[in-house]
Amino acid sequence: MNPPASSSTNSSDAKISVRRARFTTKWELIHNQRAQIVEITLANLFPTFTLSKSTSITSNHSISVTGNGIETVRPGSLVRLVPGDQARVDVVVTGTSASNAGKNATVEIRDNQGNIVGSFGGWQISPLVEEWTADADVLEKHEVPTWWKKAKYGIFIHWGVYSHPAFAPNGTYAEWYDWNLHNPPDASSPVWDHHLQTFGPTVVYDDFIPNFTASKFNASAWLDLFDKAGAKYFVFVTKHHDGYALFDTQNTTHRNSVHLGPKRDFLQDLMETAKREKPNMHRGTYYSLPEWFNPDYAKYGFGSWPGGLAHNAFNNSLLEPYTGHLDIDDYIDDLQVPQMLDIALKYDTEIMWCDIGGPNKTLDVSAQFYNHAQNQGRQVTINNRCGAVPDFDTPEYATFGAIQTRDWESNEGMDPFSYGLNKATDPSQYKNATSIIQTLVDIVSKNGNFLLDVGPNAEGEIIAPMANNLLDAGNWLEYSGECVYDTDFWFQSSQDQVENDLNLAPARFTTTPTSLCVIAFNEPSSGKLVIQKRLPILPGDQVFLQHPNATIRGTELEWSVGETGKLTISVTEDQTKDVKNAWAFKIVYAKT
Structure with missing residues (x-):
């Protein structure tokens, strides 16, 4: 398997790399035929401290897999990838027959204009299992379904x-x-x-x-x-x-x-x-x-x-x-x-x-x-x-x-x-x-x-x-x-309580291709929520509090990021008081 390569995109100076391309045993029915899911892990190679629009992926990029008769029937989608971050996407393909086992495939990344901005070869093809046999080396390939x-x-x-x-x-x-x-x-x-x-x-x-x-x-x-x-x-x-x-x-x-x-x-x-x-x-x-x-x-x-x-x-x-x-x-x-x-x-x-x-x-x-x-x-x-x-x-x-x-x-x-x-x-x-x-x-x-x-x-x-x-x-x-549902983990993990800083509440993070959620375990105090991490948030992004009242849930919140990367979300007591158990803030990435 070739080592991951990197490439500069046309839409920014971000350097994107394919960390992993894994041909899973998961599949979807496409026209009554099983199509294989390939899990792609992508990374932005710039260091975290360089986070800006110019060093980030900020528009829709599609990810496909080609080579040796493989056809992508549903590309993966990537909207945001900031320096030091990673993202996982699923690409659905056909053509990974037993005759292709062990051969190499290529991951292609295209920007929102359809231009190829990254091509990464050398990923070994492993086709779907057609029939499961009572052999450990076969059964160990099985994995949890996408629905799970x-x-x-x-x-x-x-x-x-x-x-x-x-x-x-x-x-x-x-x-x-x-x-x-x-x-x-x-x-x-x-x-x-x-x-x-x-x-x-x-x-x-x-x-x-x-x-x-x-x-x-x-x-x-x-x-x-x-x-x-x-x-x-x-x-x-x-x-x-x-x-x-x-x-x-x-x-x-x-x-x-x-x-x-x-x-x-x-x-x-x-x-x-x-x-x-x-x-x-x-x-x-x-x-x-x-x-x-x-x-x-x-x-x-x-x-x-x-x-x-x-x-x-x-x-x-x-x-x-x-x-x-x-x-x-x-x-x-x-x-x-x-x-x-x-x-x-x-x-x-x-x-x-x-x-x-x-x-x-x-x-x-x-x-x-x-x-x-x-x-x-x-x-x-x-x-x-x-x-x-x-x-x-x-x-x-x-x-x-x-x-x-x-x-x-x-x-x-x-x-x-x-x-x-x-x-x-x-x-x-x-x-x-x-x-x-x-x-x-x-x-x-x-x-x-x-x-x-x-x-x-x-x-x-x-x-x-x-x-x-x-x-x-x-x-x-x-x-x-x-x-919660149909989300992925964020690679930067969690924020835990810091002694003597009531604003820095324990929080967890989940992601989707178009958003990141910050779920705080304490009700924000003093009119703000503080996250001491460099989140993948950029100018133009919107922040919303998930709330039982649809009007409040649809109200955009003000936010700012300090020089150290600390995120502060402004939210009033009137907005948070009717939320119980945990306070989920959804960051919706701007479409460019």
Whole structure:
């Protein structure tokens, strides 16, 4: 691969370079044929301190890819690139057949007059995968779809038998009730003690199955809530570590909601309702690869997933039942793989969100999953907990402190300690709208997605404190979402609070081809917002506060940049007072 070259544009003295041209495995349907997405990273080679109109790209430039039969069917667009900055654009091409693999392509940049102002060759062609095979070196090429990158925000749903006891001591997961009841099986365990005092020593975990009634479950109501909350996808827990599934597991086991308890296939209800009523909301599924006490998992057991029947927590000489268990030969071949394939092929999940890892045949499952979706014209994704070839990483109750080049999604409960409903948590401790929004914005500014969990009760209700907090966050996204959805991170990263400078508020940055958003976490004071960074803002650009009042949202704000590059945006208290949670300022680049 040739080193990046540089070129001067006709519209300015800016020096633009192609840092990277990557032929992805992502595609779009163009005239019913798959067209490949090529991700181009561009840079302005001038140092940051030279920022001016003359050293910046300030007009629309189109980016195309040529060579060896390649045709650009949709060029990338670049409107602004200032010294020291970078930008990523997608170019959609055809003609990258297998016969072109390993050959070189050229990236061409044209100004708004159609003149070629930069040509950068030597980028190796890697064509789309026509058929996915169960080989790690093939599957590792797979990556998250464009829709996932644009979505940014999803809802996680932990719901099951554990939603009836709904208890965990502070700092632990309520959905781990069955495990914590048995580990340790004595008074040193808060769960063991709670169970003894609340249910008595003769009640075992499986006795809770009839209490999981789902009598108030309403798929439409759930989806309406997620939609109003601003979420663009959901991930539904189909089976947790207790082995109780919320879908028809056929002849692998009858430990599911179709045969036991409510006698309903909740996964089918949710997926079909989403397809029919919320076609733009993407559908995902969580699946635990191991099961704590499945007798057939003992062959593969490890750590907190040993397999084998549980000993009664109050009488160690007794074994507890594994209700619904069927005789099978092998847990992986006869239970795990068929269930995963049903979720992928029968229920048409778009996100295979596994948990725990351990022994698996994910390579085989992934290949069938990808081919099935591809044949339907869909693009799907798989996380890093399935045991092989992940598309994205999943930090749990944690985020990263800086921009990540690899795709990632942070997941955590609205409850500060639990995914499943925990009645011991006071609702005042739930993440409020401010926490949700600022966490989301922070993650998006670092190239990630946010998967926020709710835990319905055993009747199938998402309780009011959780629902209300989701709706409050959705209100902010209603008027500020254009600074979140379908954005990219800004390469210069964030601004954090500086001690003794109240005007220098913590802020995050997101970009689009035609704008940059500054999202402040504190309400601006003294009539101004101060950003101590050299933003890509130039004379003629307009700044607007994202506001629930359309008149204020359409009012241009005054701004200035000092000699050190510090940006000051003038904004009155009357303009900011009705904004909650975070203050998003959109810088719209002037068209020249």
